[in-house]
Amino acid sequence: MNAFRQDYSKGSLEKAALMDNPYNQFEKWFNEVVESGAPEPNAVFLSTVNEQAQPSCRTVLIKEFNDNGFIFYTNYESKKASDISVNPSVSLLFFWHSLQRQVRIEGKAFSISPEKSDAYFKTRSRSSQIGANISPQSNVIESREWLENAYQNFDQNQDQIDRPVFWGGYTVLPHYFEFWQGRTSRLHDRFIYSLNNKGAWTIKRLAP
Ligand SMILES: Cc1cc2nc3c(=O)[nH]c(=O)nc-3n(C[C@H](O)[C@H](O)[C@H](O)COP(=O)(O)O)c2cc1C
Numbered sequence: 001m002n003a004f005r006q007d008y009s010k011g012s013l014e015k016a017a018l019m020d021n022p023y024n025q026f027e028k029w030f031n032e033v034v035e036s037g038a039p040e041p042n043a044v045f046l047s048t049v050n051e052q053a054q055p056s057c058r059t060v061l062i063k064e065f066n067d068n069g070f071i072f073y074t075n076y077e078s079k080k081a082s083d084i085s086v087n088p089s090v091s092l093l094f095f096w097h098s099l100q101r102q103v104r105i106e107g108k109a110f111s112i113s114p115e116k117s118d119a120y121f122k123t124r125s126r127s128s129q130i131g132a133n134i135s136p137q138s139n140v141i142e143s144r145e146w147l148e149n150a151y152q153n154f155d156q157n158q159d160q161i162d163r164p165v166f167w168g169g170y171t172v173l174p175h176y177f178e179f180w181q182g183r184t185s186r187l188h189d190r191f192i193y194s195l196n197n198k199g200a201w202t203i204k205r206l207a208p
Contacts, residue, residue, distance in 0.1 A: 008100040008182025013189035015205065022177040022193035022201055023067045029101060029179065030065075038098040045093040046072065046172075048083035048109075056083060062092075063120065069171035070105070071112060073120060075137035076166045082138075084109045090172055100182035107174035117168030129161040130154050178206070 019025040033041040040061070047057045058080065060072040070092060074080060084090065092105040121129065134150040141147060181189040188208035193201045 007184050008188065009184045010100045011181050012183060013179060013181040013191060015191065015203065018179075018191060018203060020201065020203075021067075022174070022179075023065070025179060025193070026065065026103060026177065029096075029099075029103065033096045033099055033101070036096075036098040038096055041094075041096060043094075044070075044072075045095070046080065047091040047093070048080050049087050049089065050083045051086045056080070063169070069107070069110075069173040071169050071171045073117070073167070073169045075132070075135070076111070076168060077137065077139075079138040081170075084170065092172055092174075102178075102180040104176075104178040104180070105172065105174045106176040107172045109170045109172050112169040112171050114163075114165075114168065118163050120169060121163035121167070126155075126161065129163075130158075132167045133158075133161065133164050183208070 019028060030041065042062045043059050044062055045057050046060050047055055049055050056079065060074060060080075062070050062072055064071040088108040088110065090107065090109045092103075092107075094101075094103040096102070121132070124132075130151055134154050135147070175195045177193040179191050179193075183189055186208060190206040190208055192204050192206055194204075196202050
């Protein structure tokens with residue numbers, strides 16, 4: 001494994017250069033990773049914790065972000081949804097290898113309005129709309145054949161496809177951000193933004 005070792009020297013992060021607001025800082029870094037040509041820069045690791053305090057992590061795609069949160073879409077009967085229903089505290093982790101950067105977010109997940117989920121669902125391809133309808137996400141199924149038959153049956157019998165009630169978006173509203181920039185000799189730059197009791201963001205540097 002030592003053969004994979006890399007030194008990080010693509011950038012640095014100084015307090016003076018940070019935006020006051022973490023959403024603006026996130027947007028700046030997001031634009032830079034898009035420009036770098038990295039594939040799926042909106043892919044994020046979403047961690048949830050269930051009733052027994054067991055953490056679980058999976059990738060989702062962020063479809064929108066602003067100061068109302070980070071929105072992803074999924075099945076409301078999936079494992080992640082079941083975890084969120086008992087414990088809305090979640091964590092998001094973006095790892096942007098092309099720029100040697102990581103953004104870590106902690107916050108709470110809330111389901112978004114049905115109207116907003118409808119609007120997004122309409123923009124999806126027919127095949128994705130069918131998939132959302134027929135896949136009992138996170139449940140055991142008997143075979144690949146079962147899945148493909150369900151897809152074909154749905155496709156043949158539906159003209160216009162509506163969003164199923166069990167599918168929609170969540171927004172993650174952060175109270176904590178960490179921006180990590182890899183540096184040489186493992187002396188990485190880390191800055192955290194946390195919300196103080198007046199609702200303002202405070203910025204601190206952490207040791208790597
Ligand atoms: C690159 C990538 C993007 C994904 N995007 C989504 C997504 O936006 N929504 C989703 O429900 N699952 C997405 N998945 C699948 C999830 O990682 C996961 O397998 C699925 O949501 C079931 O998770 P759960 O059983 O923990 O609920 C994606 C997987 C990958 C690898």
